Amino acid sequence: MNIADPTNDLLCDEFDVIVAELPLQNATVLELGCGKAEKTRRIATYGKVASIVAMEVDEIQHDKNLQVTDLPNVTFCQGAAEAIHADDLSFDIVMMFKSLHHVPTDKMDRTFSEIHRVLKPGGLAWISEPVYAGAFNEVLRLFHDEKDAREAAFAATQRAVADGRFQLVHQRFFSVVSHYRDFDQFEEQVIRVTHMDHRLSPELNETVRQKFEAHLTSSGAHFHNPLRVDILRRP
Numbered sequence: 001m002n003i004a005d006p007t008n009d010l011l012c013d014e015f016d017v018i019v020a021e022l023p024l025q026n027a028t029v030l031e032l033g034c035g036k037a038e039k040t041r042r043i044a045t046y047g048k049v050a051s052i053v054a055m056e057v058d059e060i061q062h063d064k065n066l067q068v069t070d071l072p073n074v075t076f077c078q079g080a081a082e083a084i085h086a087d088d089l090s091f092d093i094v095m096m097f098k099s100l101h102h103v104p105t106d107k108m109d110r111t112f113s114e115i116h117r118v119l120k121p122g123g124l125a126w127i128s129e130p131v132y133a134g135a136f137n138e139v140l141r142l143f144h145d146e147k148d149a150r151e152a153a154f155a156a157t158q159r160a161v162a163d164g165r166f167q168l169v170h171q172r173f174f175s176v177v178s179h180y181r182d183f184d185q186f187e188e189q190v191i192r193v194t195h196m197d198h199r200l201s202p203e204l205n206e207t208v209r210q211k212f213e214a215h216l217t218s219s220g221a222h223f224h225n226p227l228r229v230d231i232l233r234r235p
Contacts, residue, residue: 001154001157001158001161001168001171001230002171002228003131003150003151003154003228004131004132004133004173004226004228005173005228006133008173008174008175008226009175010173010174010175011174011175011176011177011224012174012175012176013176014039014097014128014174014176014227014229015039015042015043017172017174017229018043018126019046021126021172021229021231022093022124022126022231023092023093023124024043024046024048024049024093025048025049026048026049026050027048027049027050027092027093028049028050028051028090028091028092028093029043029049029051029052029053029091029092029093029094029095030052030053030055030084030086030090030091030093030094030095030118031043031052031053031054031055031094031095031096031097032055032081032084032094032095032096032099032111032115033055033056033057033081033096033097033098033099033100033102034054034055034056034065034076035056035061035097035099036061036064036065037054037056037065037068037071037074037076039095039097040052040054040071040074041071043095044071044073044074045071049073050073051073051074051075052071052073052074052075053074053075053077053086053091054074054075054076054077055076055077055078055079055081055084055085056076056077056078056079057078057079057080057081059078062076062077062078080103080107081096081099081100081103081107081111081114081115082103082104082107082108082110082111082114083110083114084114084115084117084118086118087118088117088118089118089119089120089121090118090120091118091119091120091123092119092120092123092124093123093124093125093126094115094118094119094123094124094125094126095125095126096125096126096127096128097128098128098129098130098227100127100129100153100156100157101129101130101146101149101150101152101153102149103153105149105152108152108153108156109156109159109160111156112156112157112159112160112165112166113165116160116165116166116234119234120234121234121235122233122234122235123233123234124169124231124232124233124234125166125230125231125232125233125234126229126231127157127229127230127231127232128227128228128229128230129150129153129154129227129228129229129230130146130150130225130226130227130228131150131173131226131227131228132146132147132150132151133226134175134223134224134225134226135215135223135224136178136223136225137225138211139186139208139211139212139215140190142204142207142208142211143191143198143200143204143208144198154228157230157232160232161232164235165234166232166233166234166235167232167233167234167235168230168231168232169231169232169233170231171228171229171230171231172228172229172231173226173227173228173229174226174227175224175225175226175227176224176225176227177222177223177224177225178222178223178225179220179221179222179223180212180220180221181220182216182220182221183209183212183213183216186212186221191205191208
Protein backbone atom coordinates (compact mmCIF):
# COMPACT_ATOMS: atom_id res chain seq x y z
CA MET A 1 0.00 0.00 0.00
CA ASN A 2 1.19 3.51 -0.83
CA ILE A 3 0.28 6.71 0.95
CA ALA A 4 0.66 8.76 -2.24
CA ASP A 5 1.43 8.52 -5.94
CA PRO A 6 3.52 11.51 -7.07
CA THR A 7 3.17 10.43 -10.70
CA ASN A 8 -0.63 10.67 -10.64
CA ASP A 9 -2.03 13.22 -13.07
CA LEU A 10 -5.66 12.06 -13.27
CA LEU A 11 -8.24 14.77 -12.58
CA CYS A 12 -11.80 13.60 -12.01
CA ASP A 13 -14.91 13.74 -9.88
CA GLU A 14 -14.78 11.30 -6.95
CA PHE A 15 -18.42 10.42 -7.54
CA ASP A 16 -17.57 9.08 -11.00
CA VAL A 17 -14.97 6.78 -9.41
CA ILE A 18 -17.52 5.63 -6.83
CA VAL A 19 -20.02 4.71 -9.53
CA ALA A 20 -17.33 2.81 -11.44
CA GLU A 21 -15.95 0.94 -8.43
CA LEU A 22 -18.82 0.18 -6.06
CA PRO A 23 -21.87 -2.10 -6.46
CA LEU A 24 -24.46 0.51 -5.49
CA GLN A 25 -27.48 -1.34 -6.87
CA ASN A 26 -29.87 -1.95 -3.92
CA ALA A 27 -27.00 -1.42 -1.49
CA THR A 28 -27.39 -0.44 2.15
CA VAL A 29 -24.83 2.28 2.79
CA LEU A 30 -23.32 3.83 5.91
CA GLU A 31 -21.49 7.13 5.57
CA LEU A 32 -19.27 8.11 8.49
CA GLY A 33 -18.57 11.82 8.91
CA CYS A 34 -21.13 13.02 6.37
CA GLY A 35 -20.50 16.72 7.10
CA LYS A 36 -22.86 18.89 5.06
CA ALA A 37 -24.20 15.75 3.33
CA GLU A 38 -23.03 16.82 -0.12
CA LYS A 39 -21.75 13.35 -1.03
CA THR A 40 -24.77 11.85 0.73
CA ARG A 41 -27.11 13.74 -1.57
CA ARG A 42 -25.33 12.69 -4.74
CA ILE A 43 -25.33 9.03 -3.77
CA ALA A 44 -28.92 9.10 -2.53
CA THR A 45 -30.23 10.74 -5.69
CA TYR A 46 -28.23 8.46 -7.98
CA GLY A 47 -31.25 6.19 -7.89
CA LYS A 48 -29.67 2.83 -7.18
CA VAL A 49 -28.94 2.55 -3.47
CA ALA A 50 -31.57 1.13 -1.17
CA SER A 51 -30.79 3.32 1.82
CA ILE A 52 -28.14 5.47 3.43
CA VAL A 53 -27.42 6.07 7.10
CA ALA A 54 -25.43 9.32 7.26
CA MET A 55 -23.60 9.80 10.56
CA GLU A 56 -21.98 13.04 11.73
CA VAL A 57 -20.18 13.59 15.04
CA ASP A 58 -20.54 17.38 15.08
CA GLU A 59 -23.83 18.24 16.79
CA ILE A 60 -24.17 21.64 15.10
CA GLN A 61 -23.83 20.18 11.61
CA HIS A 62 -26.04 17.21 12.52
CA ASP A 63 -28.82 19.56 13.59
CA LYS A 64 -28.55 21.28 10.20
CA ASN A 65 -28.68 17.90 8.43
CA LEU A 66 -31.92 17.09 10.23
CA GLN A 67 -33.51 19.99 8.34
CA VAL A 68 -33.10 18.03 5.08
CA THR A 69 -36.52 16.75 4.04
CA ASP A 70 -36.11 15.74 0.40
CA LEU A 71 -33.98 12.61 0.80
CA PRO A 72 -36.45 9.90 1.87
CA ASN A 73 -33.89 7.10 1.58
CA VAL A 74 -31.45 8.82 3.97
CA THR A 75 -31.44 8.62 7.76
CA PHE A 76 -29.26 11.16 9.57
CA CYS A 77 -27.85 10.24 12.96
CA GLN A 78 -25.36 11.78 15.36
CA GLY A 79 -22.37 9.76 16.45
CA ALA A 80 -18.69 8.98 16.11
CA ALA A 81 -17.00 6.56 13.71
CA GLU A 82 -15.39 4.67 16.60
CA ALA A 83 -18.80 3.97 18.17
CA ILE A 84 -21.26 3.23 15.37
CA HIS A 85 -24.91 3.05 16.40
CA ALA A 86 -25.87 0.10 14.19
CA ASP A 87 -26.35 -3.65 14.44
CA ASP A 88 -23.74 -6.16 13.37
CA LEU A 89 -23.71 -7.10 9.67
CA SER A 90 -26.01 -4.18 8.74
CA PHE A 91 -24.43 -2.67 5.63
CA ASP A 92 -23.16 -3.58 2.20
CA ILE A 93 -20.93 -0.50 1.94
CA VAL A 94 -19.31 1.85 4.47
CA MET A 95 -17.90 5.15 3.22
CA MET A 96 -15.60 7.76 4.73
CA PHE A 97 -14.89 10.87 2.68
CA LYS A 98 -11.79 12.65 4.00
CA SER A 99 -12.97 11.99 7.56
CA LEU A 100 -10.74 9.21 8.90
CA HIS A 101 -7.90 11.62 9.71
CA HIS A 102 -10.36 13.64 11.83
CA VAL A 103 -10.89 10.64 14.13
CA PRO A 104 -8.69 10.87 17.25
CA THR A 105 -5.52 8.89 16.56
CA ASP A 106 -6.02 6.55 19.49
CA LYS A 107 -9.50 5.66 18.18
CA MET A 108 -8.64 4.92 14.55
CA ASP A 109 -8.08 1.18 15.12
CA ARG A 110 -11.41 1.02 16.93
CA THR A 111 -13.03 2.73 13.94
CA PHE A 112 -11.87 -0.05 11.64
CA SER A 113 -13.11 -2.66 14.10
CA GLU A 114 -16.49 -0.95 14.10
CA ILE A 115 -16.57 -0.81 10.31
CA HIS A 116 -15.73 -4.51 10.23
CA ARG A 117 -18.51 -5.22 12.73
CA VAL A 118 -21.29 -3.47 10.82
CA LEU A 119 -20.27 -4.64 7.33
CA LYS A 120 -21.78 -7.80 5.91
CA PRO A 121 -19.28 -10.48 4.86
CA GLY A 122 -17.91 -9.42 1.50
CA GLY A 123 -18.99 -5.84 2.17
CA LEU A 124 -16.81 -2.94 1.02
CA ALA A 125 -15.27 0.05 2.77
CA TRP A 126 -14.46 3.18 0.77
CA ILE A 127 -11.82 5.21 2.62
CA SER A 128 -10.85 8.40 0.77
CA GLU A 129 -8.16 10.59 2.28
CA PRO A 130 -6.41 13.77 1.11
CA VAL A 131 -2.80 13.37 0.07
CA TYR A 132 -0.39 15.75 1.79
CA ALA A 133 0.54 17.71 -1.30
CA GLY A 134 -0.72 20.44 -3.58
CA ALA A 135 -1.37 24.18 -3.49
CA PHE A 136 -4.47 23.93 -1.31
CA ASN A 137 -2.51 21.95 1.27
CA GLU A 138 0.11 24.70 1.33
CA VAL A 139 -2.59 27.18 2.34
CA LEU A 140 -4.26 24.86 4.84
CA ARG A 141 -1.11 23.87 6.67
CA LEU A 142 -0.43 27.50 7.61
CA PHE A 143 -3.11 27.17 10.30
CA HIS A 144 -4.01 23.48 10.34
CA ASP A 145 -1.18 21.11 9.48
CA GLU A 146 -2.68 17.63 9.02
CA LYS A 147 0.50 15.77 8.13
CA ASP A 148 0.64 13.67 11.32
CA ALA A 149 -3.10 12.96 11.33
CA ARG A 150 -3.11 11.85 7.69
CA GLU A 151 -0.11 9.60 8.23
CA ALA A 152 -1.79 8.09 11.30
CA ALA A 153 -4.94 7.42 9.27
CA PHE A 154 -2.94 5.62 6.60
CA ALA A 155 -1.07 3.59 9.21
CA ALA A 156 -4.38 2.53 10.77
CA THR A 157 -5.64 1.46 7.33
CA GLN A 158 -2.50 -0.60 6.81
CA ARG A 159 -2.96 -2.30 10.20
CA ALA A 160 -6.57 -3.13 9.40
CA VAL A 161 -5.36 -4.98 6.30
CA ALA A 162 -2.29 -6.53 7.88
CA ASP A 163 -4.21 -8.08 10.78
CA GLY A 164 -6.83 -9.63 8.49
CA ARG A 165 -9.85 -7.51 9.37
CA PHE A 166 -9.91 -6.38 5.75
CA GLN A 167 -8.54 -7.30 2.37
CA LEU A 168 -7.23 -4.56 0.10
CA VAL A 169 -9.21 -4.59 -3.13
CA HIS A 170 -7.10 -1.82 -4.61
CA GLN A 171 -6.06 1.81 -4.30
CA ARG A 172 -7.03 4.70 -6.54
CA PHE A 173 -5.13 7.98 -6.85
CA PHE A 174 -6.56 11.05 -8.55
CA SER A 175 -7.14 14.76 -7.96
CA VAL A 176 -10.39 16.57 -7.38
CA VAL A 177 -11.17 20.23 -7.98
CA SER A 178 -12.18 22.66 -5.26
CA HIS A 179 -13.31 26.18 -6.06
CA TYR A 180 -13.73 29.31 -3.94
CA ARG A 181 -15.03 32.55 -5.37
CA ASP A 182 -12.95 34.59 -2.88
CA PHE A 183 -11.23 34.46 0.50
CA ASP A 184 -14.49 35.13 2.35
CA GLN A 185 -15.92 31.86 1.05
CA PHE A 186 -12.74 29.99 1.94
CA GLU A 187 -12.85 31.50 5.43
CA GLU A 188 -16.48 30.46 5.91
CA GLN A 189 -16.14 26.92 4.56
CA VAL A 190 -12.66 26.00 5.80
CA ILE A 191 -11.53 28.19 8.66
CA ARG A 192 -14.89 28.58 10.41
CA VAL A 193 -16.23 25.03 10.08
CA THR A 194 -18.08 24.03 13.23
CA HIS A 195 -16.25 20.74 13.78
CA MET A 196 -12.91 22.50 14.18
CA ASP A 197 -11.69 25.20 16.54
CA HIS A 198 -9.53 27.38 14.31
CA ARG A 199 -8.71 30.60 16.12
CA LEU A 200 -6.40 32.60 13.92
CA SER A 201 -4.67 35.70 15.14
CA PRO A 202 -5.15 38.75 12.90
CA GLU A 203 -1.55 38.35 11.74
CA LEU A 204 -1.93 34.69 10.82
CA ASN A 205 -5.28 35.33 9.18
CA GLU A 206 -3.62 37.93 6.97
CA THR A 207 -0.80 35.51 6.08
CA VAL A 208 -3.37 32.88 5.08
CA ARG A 209 -5.30 35.46 3.08
CA GLN A 210 -2.22 36.46 1.11
CA LYS A 211 -1.26 32.85 0.43
CA PHE A 212 -4.80 32.07 -0.73
CA GLU A 213 -5.21 35.18 -2.85
CA ALA A 214 -2.03 34.35 -4.77
CA HIS A 215 -4.22 31.71 -6.46
CA LEU A 216 -7.13 34.04 -7.26
CA THR A 217 -8.15 34.56 -10.87
CA SER A 218 -11.02 36.49 -12.40
CA SER A 219 -13.19 33.40 -11.81
CA GLY A 220 -12.03 32.68 -8.26
CA ALA A 221 -9.44 30.28 -6.85
CA HIS A 222 -9.26 26.77 -8.25
CA PHE A 223 -7.27 23.99 -6.61
CA HIS A 224 -6.43 20.46 -7.75
CA ASN A 225 -6.36 18.39 -4.59
CA PRO A 226 -4.69 14.94 -4.70
CA LEU A 227 -6.73 12.15 -3.15
CA ARG A 228 -6.12 8.51 -2.24
CA VAL A 229 -8.91 5.96 -2.02
CA ASP A 230 -8.35 2.65 -0.27
CA ILE A 231 -11.07 0.17 -1.20
CA LEU A 232 -11.27 -2.61 1.38
CA ARG A 233 -13.36 -5.76 1.66
CA ARG A 234 -14.47 -7.53 4.80
CA PRO A 235 -13.54 -11.20 4.23
